[in-house]
Amino acid sequence: MDLLEGLRIALGSLIANPLRSFLTLLGVIIGVAAIISVVAVINGLNLYVQEKIIFLGPGTFEVSRFGIITNHKQFLEAIRRNRDLRLADAEAIRERSPLAEKVAVKVYGMGDVRYRGQSVRSTTLKGITHEILQIEQYELDSGRVIVEDDCDRAAAVAFLGADIAEELFGSIDPVGKEIKIQGRSFEVVGVGARRGSVFGQSRDNYVLLPISTYQKIYGSRATISIVVRVADPRDLEVAMDEARAVLRARHHRRYDEPDDFGFVSAEALNNLWKDMSRMIFQVALFVVGISLVVGGIVIMNIMLVSVIERTREIGLRKATGARHRDIRRQFLLESVVLAASGGLIGVAIAYLLTLAIRAFSPLPAAFPWWAPALALAISSAVGIFFGLYPAAKAARLNPIEALRSEA
Amino acid sequence: MNAGAFESPGPSGPLIRIEDLWKTYEMGAEKIHALRGVHLTIDTNEYVAIMGPSGSGKSTLMNLIGCLDTPSRGDYYLRGFKVSDLGDDELARIRNREIGFVFQSFHLLARASALKNVELPLIYSGLPAAARREQALQALRETDLEDRASHRPNELSGGQRQRVAIARALVTRPSLLLADEPTGNLDSATSSEIMDLFDRLHAEGKAVVVVTHEREIALRARRIVTIHDGRVSADLPAARATELLGAAT
Ligand SMILES: Nc1ncnc2c1ncn2[C@@H]1O[C@H](COP(=O)(O)OP(=O)(O)O)[C@@H](O)[C@H]1O
Ligand SMILES: [Mg+2]
Numbered sequence: 001m002d003l004l005e006g007l008r009i010a011l012g013s014l015i016a017n018p019l020r021s022f023l024t025l026l027g028v029i030i031g032v033a034a035i036i037s038v039v040a041v042i043n044g045l046n047l048y049v050q051e052k053i054i055f056l057g058p059g060t061f062e063v064s065r066f067g068i069i070t071n072h073k074q075f076l077e078a079i080r081r082n083r084d085l086r087l088a089d090a091e092a093i094r095e096r097s098p099l100a101e102k103v104a105v106k107v108y109g110m111g112d113v114r115y116r117g118q119s120v121r122s123t124t125l126k127g128i129t130h131e132i133l134q135i136e137q138y139e140l141d142s143g144r145v146i147v148e149d150d151c152d153r154a155a156a157v158a159f160l161g162a163d164i165a166e167e168l169f170g171s172i173d174p175v176g177k178e179i180k181i182q183g184r185s186f187e188v189v190g191v192g193a194r195r196g197s198v199f200g201q202s203r204d205n206y207v208l209l210p211i212s213t214y215q216k217i218y219g220s221r222a223t224i225s226i227v228v229r230v231a232d233p234r235d236l237e238v239a240m241d242e243a244r245a246v247l248r249a250r251h252h253r254r255y256d257e258p259d260d261f262g263f264v265s266a267e268a269l270n271n272l273w274k275d276m277s278r279m280i281f282q283v284a285l286f287v288v289g290i291s292l293v294v295g296g297i298v299i300m301n302i303m304l305v306s307v308i309e310r311t312r313e314i315g316l317r318k319a320t321g322a323r324h325r326d327i328r329r330q331f332l333l334e335s336v337v338l339a340a341s342g343g344l345i346g347v348a349i350a351y352l353l354t355l356a357i358r359a360f361s362p363l364p365a366a367f368p369w370w371a372p373a374l375a376l377a378i379s380s381a382v383g384i385f386f387g388l389y390p391a392a393k394a395a396r397l398n399p400i401e402a403l404r405s406e407a
Numbered sequence: 408m409n410a411g412a413f414e415s416p417g418p419s420g421p422l423i424r425i426e427d428l429w430k431t432y433e434m435g436a437e438k439i440h441a442l443r444g445v446h447l448t449i450d451t452n453e454y455v456a457i458m459g460p461s462g463s464g465k466s467t468l469m470n471l472i473g474c475l476d477t478p479s480r481g482d483y484y485l486r487g488f489k490v491s492d493l494g495d496d497e498l499a500r501i502r503n504r505e506i507g508f509v510f511q512s513f514h515l516l517a518r519a520s521a522l523k524n525v526e527l528p529l530i531y532s533g534l535p536a537a538a539r540r541e542q543a544l545q546a547l548r549e550t551d552l553e554d555r556a557s558h559r560p561n562e563l564s565g566g567q568r569q570r571v572a573i574a575r576a577l578v579t580r581p582s583l584l585l586a587d588e589p590t591g592n593l594d595s596a597t598s599s600e601i602m603d604l605f606d607r608l609h610a611e612g613k614a615v616v617v618v619t620h621e622r623e624i625a626l627r628a629r630r631i632v633t634i635h636d637g638r639v640s641a642d643l644p645a646a647r648a649t650e651l652l653g654a655a656t
Contacts, residue, residue, distance in 0.1 A: 316527070317531070319473070319475055319514075320531065321500065321532065321579070323495055323496055324499075400476045
């Protein structure tokens, strides 16, 4: 019996019971659609994270009180152990780490900003040294950025994010205007170019002040973040070690004590993201595995029903010359065609889901070509595996008993 | 398994040789002896009718001759080959090429056209689609059904259905045709047409074995074998049998 004829028989019997076939396939459809969608989402998240979240360049790292905290226990330990970082810590790194090409400082706070009648409540205030603007991405829209001189003088100047500028000034050019922050007067010297949003959070919702000015308002008790850039990204590790040595010495850490500060680097963020996405993927794989096994069992069940329903047909085929293996092949093929069409429907659904995600979220979701190929291969394998028993059962039937069966 | 063995010019002799064949069905604790030691020899191009009361074991014997079932005891030689020594592949091959079986209840695939039904054995002969179609059409022509090729069984009369089944039985050109009460579900006019077809196939050189209840049908054969209670009770040329049957009724 040739393959084509076998396929014809298989498709024929699937189409003869379309609703039953569909219901049978639900498990495989859901499994395949889920796994491909998860791959597509993770892929999209990867791009998104690379582009938007990992704001640090490859030659940059950040030192802060907490660094990267991934669980509550770490957080509790860090809170107990880690000390606030001070401007003097940054100074020390600047002086004693030869690889640190630029050392910048930032500190975050919240505050209300007003311009005449308009006001924006609890917006992000960032006290920065001017180098921050050379390390992080702040494109200029109008005016100028905050410069070294502003920091030296603790000048009452502010640099606004696009959202704040728009809310306070509408279509008026804010540059040169005077705004009030926490009741004090500041001159707007520049406006940043729009940076868009990440996960629905605007990134244009900030006011930059010289750190010296910031500390005049809020005091210098809040912990700072130190951003360090090295000339050559390959020196990053060594530069981090230099900074670590400097800070440990300043904080009098004994050699057997852990750091009382943390690092953030593009690599660490990347690793963190990889861990997270691997975990998401593993959970998804587990769920998908279960739905495929359940789907496979349902397929086996329906194939057994089909063998019983078609006992006479099997008997007739045997009586007219079908061998064991012809019958086995026919039912295996049928089971594979069944499962693979489930896979195909699953791929189609995943494709639509992916399109929907792209249309309705900022995620550039997409699955690689191998995802549907793998899904089809796996669903076919499910078909073979769970078709083996029914097919063997069909093949073993005695021709005359099968022919005489009442079904 | 030795797929080629049956075709090789090995043992020969009569087409069918049956020695002390038993078939016992076990129904729970009860044993039903459907055949109790049948002896029978049939040659190529014989025309044999098998008669006997209902339940005497005729169908059981036919199924064994047709290699559709296996005996409980005894030997069956087909062209000198001991059937119990053959593997599944060879048995399938015999059912496919050597024997055409016609059933009382036709056994057609309901969802397939007459043509597809007749093509069925050819699928397992490994013929390509075009050749299958050609040979199936030829078989339908021989049973006078060419114009019904695309009809499904439920669009055909009983006689036409049985002719489709006969076309299917002869499409692989077997040398032995077995028919178990082929006219049992047909009226007498249609029965007569069907039997004309068997007469012709016999004339063309096939061995034909027909199980029947009806005298007129049995009388078309050259030899009548009567079975009682799982044993051959009479085996006579049709002419002699006529006298006996005549005397009995
Ligand atoms: N599959 C079976 N299981 C049990 N008993 C059977 C089976 N097939 C046939 N028999 C019994 O064997 C005997 C012979 O049956 P069968 O060969 O069909 O007779 P016939 O065709 O002459 O009417 C009967 O008693 C019948 O009930
Ligand atoms: Mg019978």
